[in-house]
């Protein structure tokens with residue numbers, strides 16, 4: 001593979017919960033373009049809220065698959081109109097919200113391949129991706145990571161594997177409702193006819209790669225680790241898990257591949273419509289959290305905190321020890337290594353709710369509430385689980401005063417600090433339970449939409465008693481995808497990911513802990529752990 005040329009540009013996409021985003025970097029790894037399409041506001045015809053539909057049972061959560069298809073054309077149209085020269089794109093990659101599933105109808109591969117054929121494309125020059133692919137999905141609404149409706153399937157999978165811990169030892173996680181194997185099992189059981197008409201099941205990431213490729217893209221090891229189906233030590237699907245979820249599933253998934261695999265060139269549709277070069281390579285897409293790890297160039301010892309729709313915490317892991325809490329994935333940039341992930345459902349959407357209810361509807365008001373309240377919030381602690389949380393599996397709002405008495409309300413500013421402190425205390429508590437220890441030299445790397453908020457990052461720094469850094473873009477999943485696109489071109493010749501992105505700007509220090517923070521939050525963390533146990537007992541959803 002020829003060396004990177006000066007005019008080369010690398011694109012990274014992120015099909016996340018609320019929007020489709022893109023970042024381009026040049027050969028010096030400088031960001032030269034950032035853009036996005038916001039599903040609710042830019043594609044209102046799909047009537048999503050926060051990019052999703054919450055169904056009447058409040059447990060089933062889906063997104064219209066064609067919305068993602070339409071968003072891609074819309075985003076590329078926008079970028080083209082801005083004067084961006086797609087012919088310079090040497091390689092592209094991307095990421096998707098994890099765990100979501102796309103069900104391709106039998107015959108869809110033929111339609112996908114028409115995206116390669118100049119003859120087919122000539123026949124109807126005006127047809128966009130949505131029109132071409134409109135009949136390609138046997139299930140029109142894709143289950144997404146917010147779904148928690150597959151409890152019965154989780155229980156069955158854990159039974160088949162000989163218990164939750166045995167399943168975690170095979171797949172890196174005990175059974176989780178949002179994990180794709182359990183969603184597929186639910187689809188087979190509740191919509192057998194649609195399932196029968198399905199020839200391929202993709203993750204959001206591999207579905208998005210398929211659009212660029214004009215063919216089914218394989219699932220990569222890292223995002224594939226979020227399915228409860230991949231045997232992490234074999235780096236292949238586990239027959240035990242496949243059979244427990246849906247007998248005959250293996251051909252519907254096809255073989256998983258290393259995350260740096262070059263899948264092929266971009267298909268003619270993108271060449272003709274947007275001016276991509278026929279030589280532009282598509283590198284395997286992965287999950288948004290693995291892509292963020294790449295974008296932040298995380299190093300062993302660092303801890304990353306992503307504040308997007310979901311809040312996540314992730315670490316580079318050298319010695320995987322799957323447990324009943326958290327997830328172990330194959331590392332997206334070093335396939336022999338691993339990463340650990342903790343996911344919290346009640347992230348930005350709850351912060352938005354309290355911004356509107358307790359801070360006058362603006363982030364400035366929210367930030368000001370944080371600066372006007374003391375570290376430790378005078379002992380007041382809150383748990384804000386608008387939807388059933390993953391860690392802990394609890395629901396509802398629970399407030400405690402300094403004497404651990406349950407109270408029904410807090411003054412507005414106290415409420416804002418209780419939310420933010422509580423969210424970060426929970427991250428620290430569960431990261432420490434995973435074995436993570438804050439040490440001198442620990443860097444907390446923050447990303448995601450809320451990482452643009454300096455006051456939120458100050459609380460993060462205080463609660464973790466560690467310096468907080470950010471990278472140039474809060475879209476670390478996009479950036480990581482652009483980096484991975486570049487690395488894909490040289491990975492086969494043995495160049496490591498870290499060597500291929502050496503030129504990237506170093507993370508910037510944005511917050512350092514207050515001198516009083518250690519004492520205040522070490523104490524508070526103990527109380528928080530005890531109160532969380534109380535909340536869990538009180539609010540555990542009934543089995």
Ligand SMILES: Nc1ncnc2c1ncn2[C@@H]1O[C@H](COP(=O)(O)OP(=O)(O)O)[C@@H](O)[C@H]1O
Pocket residue numbers: 016017018019307308309310348349351352363447448449450451452453456
């Ligand atoms: N200044 C801000 N302060 C706090 N949160 C913010 C701010 N700006 C944006 N956000 C949050 O960022 C969220 C989007 O984050 P993002 O990482 O783009 O999400 P996703 O990738 O899941 O679509 C929004 O829902 C919003 O609540």
Ligand SMILES: O=C(CO)[C@@H](O)[C@H](O)COP(=O)(O)O
Pocket residue numbers: 016017018096097098099145178226287288289308309310311312341343
């Ligand atoms: O479920 C998880 C991780 O396990 C979520 O983190 C999803 O990957 C969604 O990501 P965002 O859209 O919130 O970034």
